[in-house]
Amino acid sequence: MSTQPFDLVIRADRAVVDGAERPASVGVRRGRVAEIGPRDADWSAAAEVVLADDEVLIPGMVDTHVHVNEPGRTEWEGFASATRAALRGGTTTIVDMPLNSLPPTTTVDALEIKQKAADGQCFVDVGFWGGAVPGNVEDLLPLHDAGVFGFKCFLIDSGVPEFPPLSPKQLREHMRRTALIGALMIVHAESAAEIDAAPTVPGPRYADFVASRPDASEVSAIKVVIDTMRETGSRAHILHLSSAEALPLIRDAKREGLPLTVETCPHYLSFTAEAIRDGSTAHKCCPPIRSSENQTRLWKALADGTIDCVVSDHSPSTADLKTDDFQTAWGGVASVQVALAAVWTGARERGHGLADVVRWMSERSAQVAGLQHKGGIRVGADADLVAFAPDEVTHVTAAGLEHKNPVxxxxxxxxxxxxxxxxxxxxEISTERADGRFLERGEA
Known part of the structure; x- marks a missing residue:
């Protein structure tokens, strides 16, 4: 029995703790989980919450791939709207990508501009990635010291001119530096050469778009990343894996002991190329959503640990940029609010439990980013908690979501x-108060 009162006790017949569901009470002091005990633990607290019979206590999701776009393209998305959407979906931590804001987060000055824009607007906790672009090798250490969680690079055109891709030679140069400072490189892994060689057919046909971003592009680029890891001794993370054809290469690298991690996204687990209507560019993303057989292999790779985590890659835009031409429409799926529900919907259909989803979307994503006090209900962790109703069904409408544009x-x-x-x-937080704070790499 705990002799010191808690600030808060939450009791649940079902809670995801230590990788399994069980009855539990969670005692909170000074913002962190202080003790985990039986459902009816004899504890006193300033406040007590008992979850309903149809609710499960889970940790908040940790979404390490969110494009907020503020400042500079705030009409696409902003910190207030993006973090309200995250909160509504059960995500308590996001890590913001270094593009498509203006300026991109490739210098400390740019990071400070972004943080000033975000100040007072965050409804959940927010961390920041830095950017790795040609010519900014000397900016990596200052950004690292300023607390970014690692560095994002592209191996292909990013879609915005102010964030150009790295050549293989430049990738080696940047990864030598990240190895030296102990930082993580996160990579948009598609090969420009493979895509340049693929057929490009403008228009609304989704099949034409998929053909223009072949599996070989991901396989080739991921091989470049793995080879560069061997050469430089650096850590790397593959962003938004779409192609199951790259899984054997990834498995071999992990068996070799290379410090490689991999994410996929809810849209790759929820949609299939065969079912996407022509002209439905709300589904356009790069790399693209592929076949149903490919999707099955991604789910299996999640289950066996080849893929480490699932994050949203929330990348919205204004509606006018989602034209019906797949070659020219902006590529990005707006999904931070629905990510947890989308993955849980697919997971339960395939026999996975909530503990699996928590592992993929909270525990492992936090570990990849080095968020030591996030990602689970455990003593010492931040008390980021969600009362989740796993059987309640929601009919999604774009206009009813919190993110800025209804697409x-x-x-x-x-x-x-x-x-x-x-x-x-x-x-307890709500969309009425901006209670989030900034996070930095390595903070206690």
């Missing part, structure tokens, strides 16, 4: 699972 691939779908109440560092 999403999930429009008019029924998804299972609702985040009913959310606590951030032990305080």
């Amino acid at each position: 999403t691939a999930y429009d008019e779908l029924d998804l299972t699972g609702v985040a009913r109440r959310v606590w951030l560092r032990g305080n």
Whole structure:
């Protein structure tokens, strides 16, 4: 029995703790989980919450791949709208990508500009990635010291001119530096040469778009990353894996002991190329959503640990940029609010439990980014908690989501699972108060 009162106790018949569901009470002090005990633990607290019979206590999701776009393209998305959407979906931590904001986060000055824009607007906790672009090798250490969680690079045109890709030679140069400072390089891995050689047919046909971004592009680029890891001794993370054809290469690298991690995204697990309507560019993303057989292999790779985590790659834009031409429409799926429900909907259909989803979307994503106090219900972790109703169904409408522009691939779908109440560092949060704070790499 704990002799010191808690600030908050939450009791649940079902809670995801230590990789499994069980009855539990969670005692919170000063924003962190102080003790985990039986459902009816004899504890006193300033406040007590008992979850409903149809609710499960889970940790908040950790989404390490979110494009907020503020400042500079705030009409696409902003910190207030993106973090409100995250909160509503059960995500308590996001890590912002270094593009498509202006300026991109490739210098300390640019990071400070972004943080000033975000200040007072964050409804969940927010961290920041730095950018790796040609010519900024000397900026990596200052950005690392300023607290970014690692560095993102492209091996192909990013879609915005101010964030150019790295050549293989430049990738080696940057990864030598990240190895030296102990930083993580996260990579948009598609090969420009493979895509340049593929057929490009403008128009609304989704099949033409998929053909223009072949599996070979991902396989080739991931091989370049793995070879560069061997040469430089650096760590790397593959962003938004789409092609299952790259899985054997990834498995071999992991068996070899290379410090490689890999993510995929809800849209690759929820949609298949065969089912996407021509002209439905809300589904356009790069690399693209591929076949149903490919999707099955991604799910299996999640289950066996080849793929480490699932994150949203929330990359919205204004509606006018989503033209019906797949070659010219902006590529990105707006999904931060529905990510948890989308993955849970697919996971339960395939026999996975909530503990699996928590591992993929909270525990492992936090570990990849080095967020030591996020990602699980455990003593010492931030008390980022969600009362999740796993059987409640929501009919998604784009206009009903919190993100800034009413465009999403999930429009008019029924998804299972609702985040009913959310606590951030032990305080219940809502879309009425901006209670989030900035996070830095390595903070205690």
